[in-house]
Amino acid sequence: MFEGIGQELTEKLLADFRKCFDSELAEEFLQTLLTLMKVAFIVNHDYRRNIDTFNGRYQFCSEDGEVTIGVIFGNGRMKVVEDSIDAPHITVTFRDGRTLLNFIISPRQDILGSMLKHDVRTEGNLNYLYKFGFMAKQLQLMMPQVG
């Protein structure tokens, strides 16, 4: 799946990513996810096809103001900035790392449930969120399974 020099790093990141689901690293879920995503785009050709022609601007903010992260996709690349970005297609404001994890990904993706309970608020084009959710889900499916 992952080849060459990225393999070791990717496996470590996937392991960290998996720990997020065990709640010990839930608060760091977003940072872990974005780092893993970035590496996966570099080392995995199939995964990179997701952003070959994709332009998207995402703003993630925690409710307490502690986290403000912008993610920009363009020219087949992914850029992460720890700041506000201009004209995001979608802004996602979340209560904490755990609620964001539940919202975006798993064990049972609960986008609607999270929105109904107002654990997460969004502003903007939800289709960007759905695409992001797919890319995150793909990474989740690559995670090493616990035996």
Next chain:
Amino acid sequence: MTAVTLDEIGLKEFTLESLPRLKELRTQYFSRQPEICIERARYVTQYLREHDDSAHSPELRQAKKVEYFLRHKSARFHDRNLIAGNTTSKALGAPLFPEFFALTLWPELETVSDRKKNPQKLTASEASELNLEIFPFWMDKNVLEVTRSQFDNPECLQLFEKLVFFIAAKAGCISHAVPTYTSMLQYGLSGLIKKAAEYEEELAGVTDADAEQKADFFRAVQISLQGIIVHAEHLAEEAKELATVADDPKDAAEFTAMAAVCRSVPVGPATTFREAVNAIWICQVGIHAENINMAMSPGRLDQILYPYYKQDIAEGRLDIGRAMELVGCLWLKIADNVTMVPEASEELFGGAGTVPAITLGGVGKDGEDAVNDLTYIMLRATELLGIRDPNVNARYDYEKNSQDYCRRVSEVILNTKSVPAFFNDKANITALCGQGERLEHARDYAVIGCVELASSGRDYPASSSIMMNLAAALEMALFGGKRPITGEEQIGPATPDPSELRSFEEFWKIFKIQLDWLIEQAITLNEYMGAVHQEMMPSPLLSALFIGPMDKGVDLIRGGALYNSSGATHIAFADVVDSLSAIEQTVFIEKKYTFNDVLEQVRGNFSGQKGVKMRLYLKNHTPKYGTEAVIARKNAHNMIQHLFEKYQSHTNYRGGPYHPSYWTMTNHAGLGGISGALPHGRKAGEVFSSGITPVSGAAPELTACLNAVAELGGECVPGCWALNIKYTPESDVAIMAERFAQTIEAYFRAGGQQVQFNIMTYEMLLDAKKHPEKYPELMVRVSGYSAYFKDLNEMMKDELITRTQYGLDDGRVVPLPPEAKRRH
């Protein structure tokens, strides 16, 4: 004079054993797992990417898009069904409509096939095509996002996206229509195309914008109908091919016959019952190429098809068994598709079918008994198949239809445990006439989707435009325009703190301020989305199957139909009425508690000893809707009246009125699950009552319950309602059917518009929840539509379990068993 000639209207000699084809098809139906069909998404995307011309009118662009899809749509025969054509490329398919919510599937493209609840199969290559080719094209092009960008992300849209105030259904569909097939059957699609061409020709040389728009519309009609004809030709070719390769001469003969049918109809007039049935089905397939599969209802098929049946019987070409086989085949075809429901939406919509409604019986346009032999054949087919879709409904005029008919419908309900639903002709015709419909048009009403009413082929009703959460308005009235779930955000107007109020009338006024504000938001968004639909989703194909558009030269989406209503339904009606009554009684009449006391306990979810005590009092000693309590009856009446007046003060973008209605699908469970405590003693998270049904356990006497609901019926509920009643099954079906029919008649005479039943006990449903494998085919009425119990989400199952159960023999409530109480 009755048209019924059958010796035995129950048609008991026809069984699944004597109709082996239906038995086989039914078994296959229940064994199929739904598959996602990407065919339409693929071809409409391809068309828009490579062939669309934005300089053309919306009608023309839509027609060309639909024709392109129909030209490329696969022609398949999955089984031994006698009717040719399928909604999708799969035997049981969930089509994707990227114009609406298809992209919600994106996050689970790789998991939807194996998800725990209601999996829908999707191949890896199709998932990849959706991810890389199809979905990216639609990123900013679906109805929701076009509305957002065109209207600068308006406040009403942001409110809708919070999901807890109202649902704007136009983001997902309009659909919800009953076309008329009479002209199509009489002249064939070629006749309709010829007519459109003549109208277009008449406009040639007229250069004003209006004439050009009309000419474009007629051109669009021709193009889109041609798409159906091409698809029928493809079906004929495929059937012919299958006939040549079939090993069994019987199979070969059947395929040859189907090829002949598809070459004759729908392009030409139908000459036999079989041709008429297949022509209608192929047109339904065409309709689903243009509009999403949500409540596209074939209507009064026992009336439309009767002349063909009668003629074939008279000429010896058809017998009752063959007619029933064809009807059964049509029912199974109508059930060949499901909605694509992302896992995330299961909470609100899990288990819902596509709700194509069939309407039987009642009176004709002349006001006389319209029940005929075909009505009973269709009832028997419904009874034998016992499948979720189509949603079969029985109209009943207690003065014109026979009591035998009422008893027979009752018997079918008892045997299927849930279908059909009963509709009162007197009350419903009155309701439609109150909306300005001509009497003969109102008499020709059919049911759409769950329960909504429309004059067949004359009213384009957009009947599920708004789903309003009444509990949201109540909470906003209690908390000064805020809801506990949305925190400190000021949502509605900042109304006074209720603890400062001196009378219930003042609180009622505040409630209305919040409710009206929400309704204004919902209507504003509906109008915005309506404008987007006019640009994105005209319906020239469907327009050709309506009365009005062809005469006016105007698409349905621009007001071409004879009647042009929009529907608004309401969630938590009974809970809100009971809360209002509890406040009036305990705070302002008895003065047992102050408003502050009540607010404090509502905020705290009735916790602690004081909270428990108050909750028990509110639950057990305040006036309840569904009883004879005067305060509850007054508040229910006032609510119905106010909502009617509020909606009727608006005219929609197609020039028609808004019709309030009361059905809830599964939203009463989903929205109840996330709502806070309410003043009638309901704790946070408990499901709301469904449709217009009283709160579970609140109405102990059946007669009082039916009377309390019935007195609300008539002109103020033009969109109709769903009343759910659960009866204990009895061993003697004949005696129970008799009592059942008497109850229906009394309820209808009191003004009740609709009622639907679950003939099952608390214990049976508890067992079905515990052991779904024992009840794979258990069908239940939810709120308007039917569902398989096993497919419903947990909250909805609990709601069905705890619904009030009545004994029909004594009309008394059956006490909840302890296990069910724990879920209540």
